Amino acid sequence: MPSPILESPTTGVPYVLIVPDLEAQEHLLAVEAAEQSDDNDDRKKGGKKIKFEIRDLVRVSDAGVPILNKINVDIPKGKIVGIIGPSGSGKSTMLRALNRLWEPPSGTVFLDGEDIRQLDVLSLRRKVGMLFQLPVMFEGTVADNIRYGPQLRGKKLTDDEVQKLLTLADMDPSFFSRGGSELSVGQAQRVALARTLANEPDVLLLDEPTSALDPISTQNIEDCLEKLKKTRGMTIIIVSHSIKQIQRIADMVCLMVNGELVEVLTPDRLSEAKHPMAQKFLELSN
Numbered sequence: 447m448p449s450p451i452l453e454s455p456t457t458g459v460p461y462v463l464i465v466p467d468l469e470a471q472e473h474l475l476a477v478e479a480a481e482q483s484d485d486n487d488d489r490k491k492g493g494k495k496i497k498f499e500i501r502d503l504v505r506v507s508d509a510g511v512p513i514l515n516k517i518n519v520d521i522p523k524g525k526i527v528g529i530i531g532p533s534g535s536g537k538s539t540m541l542r543a544l545n546r547l548w549e550p551p552s553g554t555v556f557l558d559g560e561d562i563r564q565l566d567v568l569s570l571r572r573k574v575g576m577l578f579q580l581p582v583m584f585e586g587t588v589a590d591n592i593r594y595g596p597q598l599r600g601k602k603l604t605d606d607e608v609q610k611l612l613t614l615a616d617m618d619p620s621f622f623s624r625g626g627s628e629l630s631v632g633q634a635q636r637v638a639l640a641r642t643l644a645n646e647p648d649v650l651l652l653d654e655p656t657s658a659l660d661p662i663s664t665q666n667i668e669d670c671l672e673k674l675k676k677t678r679g680m681t682i683i684i685v686s687h688s689i690k691q692i693q694r695i696a697d698m699v700c701l702m703v704n705g706e707l708v709e710v711l712t713p714d715r716l717s718e719a720k721h722p723m724a725q726k727f728l729e730l731s732n
């Protein structure tokens with residue numbers, strides 16, 4: 447299948463959506479199926495392979511400055527999607543729209559075919575977990591931190607369940623009784639990951655989760671993300687300043703410039719980016 451040439455809806459600059467393999471082709475077919483029908487049931491059918499459909503998403507600052515300019519993209523289910531781009535290009539803002547940390551003045555985000563504005567916000571955030579650059583530990587032990595979310599819903603995790611979550615997050619279960627405030631940043635990030643996983647999300651949003659970590663802690667987190675994708679089919683969307691990291695783990699890359707999504711590529715085809723600012727960004731990042 448030839449790669450379709452697309453244009454940025456706002457600038458008219460062409461960009462290329464690379465279709466590298468059968469899975470990606472299936473994804474495109476699902477996108478087409480969703481686009482061809484206005485019927486909500488058909489949208490849900492198309493949505494089986496698409497986790498998020500982001501349509502004409504806009505954000506403008508209180509001072510009237512555009513922050514996101516009509517973002518349109520489909521995020522495939524069960525894949526790792528990287529968001530890269532220069533500082534201030536709108537990466538975090540786009541990520542934070544997906545679990546309603548802000549409400550768009552116009553545009554829509556569909557999760558599994560449903561407009562996220564129709565969903566209860568707390569259920570949405572349980573389903574769509576998020577990790578930030580710097581982990582914040584709550585008071586108490588590592589186990590208390592991990593039990594926190596389920597406890598709010600009246601469920602007490604057993605010791606065994608807590609230890610399994612620690613292992614899943616590549617953290618030694620012997621940390622169970624350690625104080626949350628005694629951890630290094632890298633350890634705390636993995637406990638924060640285990641705490642998020644305790645809510646059994648099926649999507650993880652990560653905003654530069656390893657930028658404060660050493661290479662070994664970074665690798666631990668990356669290994670864990672790959673494991674979550676492979677064993678749980680989790681959809682993972684990660685904002686990163688490290689092109690190398692994105693090349694290591696992502697299946698699809700969204701490249702943002704000045705509030706616009708200018709390229710959607712596979713990591714091995716980044717050098718084929720057409721947008722001049724994207725080219726410059728990639729060139730300087732290497």
Ligand SMILES: Nc1ncnc2c1ncn2[C@@H]1O[C@H](COP(=O)(O)OP(=O)(O)OP(=O)(O)O)[C@@H](O)[C@H]1O
Pocket residue numbers: 507508513531532533534535536537538539540
């Ligand atoms: N709540 C807000 N009010 C006004 N402007 C905002 C707000 N949040 C973000 N911005 C502006 O929107 C733009 C995009 O910010 P955002 O944090 O999404 O960029 P980014 O690509 O994630 O940047 P970085 O790589 O530096 O983290 C920036 O110019 C920022 O100053």
